[in-house]
Amino acid sequence: MKKIFFSIACCLPLFAHAQLADSTVRLVHVKGAVNFRDIGGYKTKDGKAVKWNKVYRSADVSHLTDADMDTLRQRHIRNVLDFRGVKESQAAPDHLPAGTAYLLLPAGSDSLPNAKQMQEAMKSGDKWMLDFYGNPQYLGPRYKAFFSMLLTMPRDEAMMYHCTGGRDRTGMATALLLYALGVPMETINADFTASNVYLQPMYGRMFQQMGAGMTPEQVEQMKQALELRPELLAAMFAGIKQHYGTVEHFMQAELGVGPKQVAQLKAMYLN
Structure with a gap:
């Protein structure tokens, strides 16, 4: 893992290195x-910091071991949100400690392209990714309950949320939460793009499956098209502003997070 970190980190923008x-x-x-x-530790624009040991993001957790169950219990992770689709989650059910509060939020996920459709979409470069991030249609239905749980979670508990890779749907959720908490966009981008490194252990198998029947050049083009970049989050926020005027109006109208709730989130999750 250290070798992977070194080789890839050298190619990342400077703002990603601190993350x-x-x-x-x-x-x-x-x-x-x-x-x-853990998404804790990030500094806000007004000098505060996101609390550690409260909110976690992840990729697929269907293969957690018994020892991993102990880790979740030790970290008081008693609430889990799953952004995968219905079929996606049924194919690889979460493996969680008994008594964990689990909620599936599949909005938009069942309409995502399969591997063959993605191969076709990748012929247009990263346009499919930009269109996916720039369309706010499913953001409200997918993330409203996420913010509701954040606002009502007991103070002695923590939450974890995930999709399959823990990068796109999970990354968008993280970006919206950190934005609400007042974390600078540069830091939000750093957390987002860090998945390019943290996911390397699973990328080899994933690209092998998706690249079946493709030339090495086509596989490389697919890798480049799927790479997480700040431009994707910029497309998400631009799409929100185009449809709602401001991010704040979107959050109040679609997520139930107005000024009162933002103040509550900051009181609960910032030091």
Whole structure:
């Protein structure tokens, strides 16, 4: 893993290095999942910091081991949100400690392209990714309950949310939460693009499956098209502003997060 971090981190923008440098405290070391990390510690524009040990993001957690169950219990992760589609989640059900509050939020996920459709979509470069991020249609239905749980979660509990790779749907949720907490966009982008590194252990298998029947050049083009970049989050926020005028109006209208709720989130999740 250290070799992977070194080789890829050298190619990342400067703002991403600080996020990766704290991986020893940010990453949750479980055997059955990758990209499992704490979103705590990020500084806000007014000098506060997101609390550690309260909110976690991850990739697929269907293969967590018994030892991993102990890790979740020790971290008081008693609430889990799953952004995958219905069929997607049924194919690989979450493996969680008994008594965990689990909620599936599949809005928009069942209409995502399969591997063959993605191969076709990748012929247009990253246009499909930009269109996916720039369309706010499913953001409200997918993330309203996410913010509701954040606002009502007991103070002695933590939550984890995930999709399959823990990068796109999970990354969008993280970006919206950090935005609401007042974290600078540069830091939000760093957290987002760090998945390019944290997901390397699963990318080899994923690209092998998706690239079946493709030439090496086509596989490389697909990798480049799927790489997470700040432009994708910029497309998401631009799409929100185009349809709602401001991000704040969107959050109040679609997520139930107005000024009162933003103040509550800051009181609950910032030091």
